[in-house]
Amino acid sequence: MKRKLTVGNKVLFLLCAMYFITYIDRVNIATAAPFMQKDLNLSTTEMGIILSAFAYPYAFLQIFGGWIGDKVGPKKTLTIVGAVWSVTTALTGMVSGIFTAIIARIGLGLGEGAAFPTATKAMSQWLPKDKFGYAQGIVHSASRLGNAVAPPIIALLIVAFGWRESFFIMGVISVVWMFIWMWYFRDNPKNHPKMTAEELENLPPYVSKSEQSKIPIPWKALSRRILPVTFVDFCYGWTLWVYLTWLPSFLFTSYNLDIKNSALFSAGILLSGVIGDTLGGVISDKIYRKTGNLKLARRSMLIVGLTGSFIFLLPTLFVHNLTLIAVSMSLAFFFLELCNAVLWAIPMDIAPKHAGTASGMMNTGFGVAGMLSPVVFGFLIAVSGNWQVPFIMSIVLLGVGVLVTLTIDPSKQLTEPDLPIDKINPETKIGV
Known part of the structure; x- marks a missing residue:
């Protein structure tokens, strides 16, 4: 059927x-x-x-x-x-x-x-x-x-x-x-004409805009919980921006490829990230459903992803063979993208009532990396005269990202500030 x-x-x-x-x-x-x-x-x-x-x-x-x-x-x-x-x-x-x-x-x-x-x-x-x-x-x-x-x-x-x-x-x-x-x-999913009672039953309680406006955002507590995720997102984003901005130039310059072939190799490497993005989220959710341990489900994927990318970027420092480099960079990008879905899921886990604000805090790390990574990467190439030096910086940041991941605990959902009992909505358990 x-x-x-x-x-x-x-x-x-x-x-x-x-x-x-x-x-x-x-x-x-x-x-x-x-x-x-x-x-x-x-x-x-x-x-x-x-x-x-x-x-x-x-x-x-x-x-x-x-x-x-x-x-x-x-x-x-x-x-x-x-x-x-x-x-x-x-x-x-x-x-x-x-x-x-x-x-x-x-x-x-x-x-x-x-x-x-x-x-x-x-x-x-x-x-x-x-x-x-x-x-x-x-x-x-x-x-x-x-x-x-x-x-x-x-x-x-x-x-x-x-x-x-x-x-x-x-x-x-x-x-x-x-x-x-x-x-x-x-x-509100309930207001959609095609929504069924069965599907609605599995969704989180809906928080209306009027209710949302009355919920004070606990900026200090939220920042404290999201800051480590923001930093890991910065480490992840630094290397991602290298792929998005410098990959064709790296292949063109280091391996004397013409524009057409460097674009084709770049596209092939970047496509490996499509697979990594999907699998990272799917596997993390599967671990959570099987174990009920959200910390394990999210942390494990971040550690595997950052470590795998760290390992498979190492050949860029020692190997000068187009085929091997293309394979190793594809694998590095695949592992890197295992992190992406998990990084975006963690703010939803920690602060579901403030998911937009929390995910914005998290993705600021990626945005800052986007401002710095392409410029610093290019500067290091110009100063050093080779590609190994900026790749070393990316590898170091991936290692630091693994260590910071150990401080992230998405299983502890952010609690709302205490409210008087008569100001609590019995359905959503939030202020009215």
């Missing part, structure tokens, strides 16, 4: 589409860069400034964007930010110089900065607790797939229509997603 797709799974599919589209929207400029640089008469330095402009508002908006998602709700928040990133993506095709290009990229960072923390809030309301890791694995696999397929997709659009038109087309696709989300999603 064919299993019917639940409403929750359809919402998860919509979020997968969002992660896929947003990653193409944020990296499409890398493929269009040579054409933009030529048409707009930009120097390499100016193009670098444009490329990095996205990361700053994206990093600084994580916490505030997650807080907005908690207070306003995922439906309205993702609709608004979806409109922002759609418009700014399309406007990138209309830029006339460095100033307008920087403004467009800053706008894209502002639009996408709140997207993932708010999506995490939606997942915390629409999925059972024992599927948090699975859900995060699936959506982030979609983002990695978007990152891997962006170069050939954007290249085809540029060849067929032009670099400006490639941004217009992606802007239209983003707008279509925004309208579908606005039409289909409900903040």
Whole structure:
């Protein structure tokens, strides 16, 4: 008998589409860069400034964007930010110089900065607790797939229509997603016309926006619990940004590959992360269901992922063989991506009522890594004259990440501040 797709799974599919589209929207400029640089008469330095402009508002908006998602709700928040990133993506095709290009990229960072923390809030309301890791694995696999397929997709659009038109087309696709989300999603799963009583029974108690607004965010306690996760996310993000920004150049420079072959090798390596993202969440949830030990389920995957990436990056220091390096870097990226779903699931475990804010705090580590890693990596190459030195730094940070992971305990859910008994909602056990 064919299993019917639940409403929750359809919402998860919509979020997968969002992660896929947003990653193409944020990296499409890398493929269009040579054409933009030529048409707009930009120097390499100016193009670098444009490329990095996205990361700053994206990093600084994580916490505030997650807080907005908690207070306003995922439906309205993702609709608004979806409109922002759609418009700014399309406007990138209309830029006339460095100033307008920087403004467009800053706008894209502002639009996408709140997207993932708010999506995490939606997942915390629409999925059972024992599927948090699975859900995060699936959506982030979609983002990695978007990152891997962006170069050939954007290249085809540029060849067929032009670099400006490639941004217009992606802007239209983003707008279509925004309208579908606005039409289909409900903040309260109970209000969805297709929701069944059986599916609703397995979901966490719904916290309404009015109730959420009355829940004070325990900033000090939340920061204390999330800070180690933020640091591990920084260690993870440092190496991930190396893959996203320097991998083609590493293969091109160290192994004398042409642009086409370096892109193909890069895509093959990055695709291994799609598998790692999904498996990390699935395995972590499976451990939790079998043992009931959330600390074991989350910690073990982080330790395995960071350690595996540490081990398989070591050959970059000693081996100069394209095949071996491609295999070892693929395995390193696979293990690294085992961590991603778990890192996003932990804020949902620790603070489900503040999932947007908590995940925003966590992902600030990734955002800061995005600002520093590409610049420091390039600086170390320029100073040292070889690729081994910056890879050593990535390997060291992965080792430090393993040690910090031992301080994370997601099994202890953050408790809300004490409230008078007459201010407690008997259904949700929170203030009214």
